[in-house]
Amino acid sequence: MKELLQKYENKSPEIVFHWNDPETNAEGWTVINSLRGGAAGGGTRMRKGLDMNEVLSLAKTMEVKFTVSGPLIGGAKSGINFDPKDPRKKGVLERWYKAVSPLLKSYYGTGGDLNVDEIHEVIPITEASGVWHPQEGVFEGHFRPTQADKINRIGQLRHGVIKVIENPKYSPDVSRKYTVADMITGYGVAIATKHFYDLNDDSIKGKRVVVQGFGNVGASAAFYFAQMGAKIVGIIDKVGGLINPEGFSFNEIIELYLNKSGNTLVAENLIPFEEINSLIWSLKTEVFAPCAASRLITKDQIDQMINTGLEVISCGANVPFADKEIFFGPIMEHTDQKVSLIPDFISNCGMARVFAYFMERKVQMTDEAIFKDTSKVIRKALREVKKKNPNRVGISETAFEIALRQLI
Numbered sequence: 370m371k372e373l374l375q376k377y378e379n380k381s382p383e384i385v386f387h388w389n390d391p392e393t394n395a396e397g398w399t400v401i402n403s404l405r406g407g408a409a410g411g412g413t414r415m416r417k418g419l420d421m422n423e424v425l426s427l428a429k430t431m432e433v434k435f436t437v438s439g440p441l442i443g444g445a446k447s448g449i450n451f452d453p454k455d456p457r458k459k460g461v462l463e464r465w466y467k468a469v470s471p472l473l474k475s476y477y478g479t480g481g482d483l484n485v486d487e488i489h490e491v492i493p494i495t496e497a498s499g500v501w502h503p504q505e506g507v508f509e510g511h512f513r514p515t516q517a518d519k520i521n522r523i524g525q526l527r528h529g530v531i532k533v534i535e536n537p538k539y540s541p542d543v544s545r546k547y548t549v550a551d552m553i554t555g556y557g558v559a560i561a562t563k564h565f566y567d568l569n570d571d572s573i574k575g576k577r578v579v580v581q582g583f584g585n586v587g588a589s590a591a592f593y594f595a596q597m598g599a600k601i602v603g604i605i606d607k608v609g610g611l612i613n614p615e616g617f618s619f620n621e622i623i624e625l626y627l628n629k630s631g632n633t634l635v636a637e638n639l640i641p642f643e644e645i646n647s648l649i650w651s652l653k654t655e656v657f658a659p660c661a662a663s664r665l666i667t668k669d670q671i672d673q674m675i676n677t678g679l680e681v682i683s684c685g686a687n688v689p690f691a692d693k694e695i696f697f698g699p700i701m702e703h704t705d706q707k708v709s710l711i712p713d714f715i716s717n718c719g720m721a722r723v724f725a726y727f728m729e730r731k732v733q734m735t736d737e738a739i740f741k742d743t744s745k746v747i748r749k750a751l752r753e754v755k756k757k758n759p760n761r762v763g764i765s766e767t768a769f770e771i772a773l774r775q776l777i
Contacts (some may be wrong), residue, residue: 370766371697373773378695380764382425383443395451397459401430402444404476406774408510408710409443410435410724412482413491415462418450423461424448426695430687436772437568437638437750438721440728442511445477453484465508470498476510480724483662487550488531502527504724504756512728526727528736536736538667539777541592541626549723549739554590557719557743558658559713564748565596566683568755574598576681577616577654580676583607583689584632586685586717595622599686606634607661609683610645611650653677660685667691668700675707680761684713697769705765712765714751714772715750719743 372777384401401409404471411431421534424446432444447469452459462485466473473479473495480503481487487503487567495503504521508514514522532549536541538730540547540554540597563573580591583606591601604625611634617625628635640648657674659666659682666689671679682704692698697705706711722743733739750768758767 370501370770370773371433374697374769375772375776376777378418378429382428385421385422386469386472388465388561390451390461390464393451393455393461393463393465393466395449397447397465397469398424399447399472399477400424400445401472401477402428402432404510405443406511407443407513408478408507409445410468410477410480410504410507410721411444411446411467412480413449413465413485414482415449415451415453415458415484419450420446421424421448427687428697433719433772434718435771437669437776438718438746439725440511442507445479459473462490463497466494466498466500470495470500472502473498473500473672474495474507474509476506478505478507478683478724480720481550483589483681487547492527492531494560504728505730518730518748520652522728522730525732525734526724527700529727529739530723532734532736532739534736538596539736539740541623544583545627549721549736551585552589552592553723553740553743554586554685554717555591555660555719555721556593556740557722557747558586558590558660558716559599561680561716561747561751562594562599562656562658562683562704563746564708564751565711568751569643569761570746573656575600576656577602577652578601578655578656578658579649579652581657581659581665581689582632582685583625584660585656588629590660590683590685591622592626592699593725594658595608595619596646596655602654603652604634605642605644605645605646607640607756608633609642610634610649611636611638611640611646647764650674651677655680657682658685659689661689662686665689666700668703671704671707679708681709681711681715685709685717688712689713697765701765706762709761710765711751715747715768718747722746746747
């Protein structure tokens with residue numbers, strides 16, 4: 370696996386598009402790792418200090434993810450080095466998408482990512498640049514549909530991603546109009562854990578869970594974990610956190626979800642960050658869901674959790690470990706040898722899978738059909754890993770080997 374990984378990591382990307390904004394100091398890159406299947410896909414992120422290497426590593430991550438979620442295309446990513454809090458953000462995005470629009474019309478599909486909103490920024494701004502839909506390039510390059518079929522499928526995709534969830538099983542409050550895009554990634558993180566336990570003749574019910582991050586992914590994962598009967602015993606967010614060794618009730622988790630401010634945890638009895646960060650890693654817990662930013666988790670934090678009974682990690686963040694390597698650095702390898710580590714490209718593939726689902730010919734547009742499709746895809750990936758490796762450790766190594774053999 371390591372030889373395959375080294376070969377994959379060292380292979381130069383097929384296309385690198387570099388942009389300097391004429392009106393600000395913003396700088397942007399689209400990195401297309403390959404045009405496998407005639408197209409490539411990956412979201413657009415913005416943060417101060419971002420560089421091309423970050424975009425490249427994310428493009429390679431996307432390509433691995435597509436081996437699970439479909440469609441069978443190459444990985445790509447766009448990144449803009451600019452402060453997302455700057456009031457000139459909208460203008461930067463408008464000029465960026467205008468510059469990159471020829472790629473988006475031909476063979477590259479994008480979406481929202483860190484600090485760039487799919488529904489309020491990506492879709493309207495790309496449309497204003499003459500792109501039918503941010504995924505138009507994937508249709509054009511990979512599916513090559515007739516004009517009529519393309520219109521139908523883009524319509525399906527448009528409606529599906531922003532579809533308001535009506536089934537209370539999948540929404541913390543149907544009156545608040547949460548969308549599929551709001552909930553599906555966190556759902557994947559939780560359902561991956563449930564499937565993993567089921568496939569190993571165990572149950573998620575009663576398992577204690579620590580969630581890191583309380584944005585869209587962490588909060589929705591917490592909602593689904595609690596709904597499945599797991600006990601959320603700890604939440605750590607950038608502003609602070611909460612601990613309840615007995616587990617928060619399902620209603621308490623719903624209340625926390627509804628009270629969050631944007632992507633931030635809000636609670637009266639919030640424990641300050643420094644304090645929670647010294648306490649939470651030694652909580653008795655069986656499940657850890659890292660759903661915050663990439664490259665945060667240290668070996669010491671992992672070892673503390675292992676010492677208190679950690680069994681499964683389901684990754685909501687891409688590359689959650691503080692390794693410098695693109696994939697499978699020493700902290701991740703150490704973790705994979707000690708506990709059941711479900712890799713990000715399986716557990717957080719929900720949004721990529723939703724895109725793939727809506728790109729297919731006429732599909733069911735019900736909440737149940739959409740969420741069950743993601744569940745089925747994740748279960749299938751975990752079943753394939755188990756077939757090759759029946760053990761409770763080495764899960765990520767096996768999953769990478771299965772993916773990389775498809776790519777090299």
